[in-house]
Amino acid sequence: MAEDTIDAAIKAHNLKAGPSKTVGLFLQGGKDWSPTLYIRLVQDYGLESEVAQHLAATYGDKAFEVAKMASVTGKRWPIVGVRLVSEFPYIEAEVKYGIKEYACTAVDMISRRTRLAFLNVQAAEEALPRIVELMGKELNWDDHKKQEELETAKKFLYYEMGYKSRSEQLTDSSEISLLPSDIDRYKKRFHKFDADQKGFITIVDVQRVLENINIQMDENTLHEILNEVDLNKNGQVELNEFLQLMSAIQKGRVSGSRLAILMKTAEENLEGRVPIPVDRSCGGL
Known part of the structure; x- marks a missing residue:
């Protein structure tokens, strides 16, 4: 980039340049x-x-x-x-x-x-x-x-x-404007974490899914990730809060949400897992 900049400056101002003094010079x-x-x-x-x-x-x-x-x-x-x-x-x-x-x-x-x-x-x-x-x-x-x-x-x-x-882009008054098909898709993603159909997920739910796909993440980090989306600060992320997040992402008001990335990655890993047949594995039960 530095070379391109100098070349452009020389061309723009009709300057004369000698041989480069930095060709082959190693950075530290x-x-x-x-x-x-x-x-x-x-x-x-x-x-x-x-x-x-x-x-x-x-x-x-x-x-x-x-x-x-x-x-x-x-x-x-x-x-x-x-x-x-x-x-x-x-x-x-x-x-x-x-x-x-x-x-x-x-x-x-x-x-x-x-x-x-x-x-x-x-x-x-x-x-x-x-x-x-x-x-x-x-x-x-x-x-x-x-x-x-x-x-x-x-x-x-x-x-x-x-x-x-x-941090101010997602608030408890954020509207949900998603297509019905998108709502269904995001609900399915949410329920992969909310296996008990409680209507909310906690750090325990996230840890359980991460263990299933062999991803390790310390508890403090998980608390931080959930807290970014936990609008009413009750220690859990409700389905409505998750849908508000996904709606805000689609509108471009929120980017780089760690929870959204984490849940999508987990969903892809869970769906990509292939059951291992045991009927021919040396007489597996």
């Missing part, structure tokens, strides 16, 4: 990078494959420096690499590495160092307390400074990254 971390570098991170440090690929793509051969800072997870696998949020491959060690690279604010960390604020504003807010805690420890912040950084970063997410406007 590019000298010893290779497409299979992430495999060494997995094998040598015990990182998740997704995390290792992210680190290799982001930091190049400097990914090994980040891996050395990674905390032990306390699990059998991965051995190291505690995620900031479960849905994204960013790990706590990147905060420490960012400070080494002169990151001094939580806003810098969520926007420029990890890009979480641009990828998913809710995930960025979820990661903020831990990021501030890690930065406070490394930079010797007192409680007042930590609170100041937390509030500043939240204001950044709310007013500069559009979190406030998005």
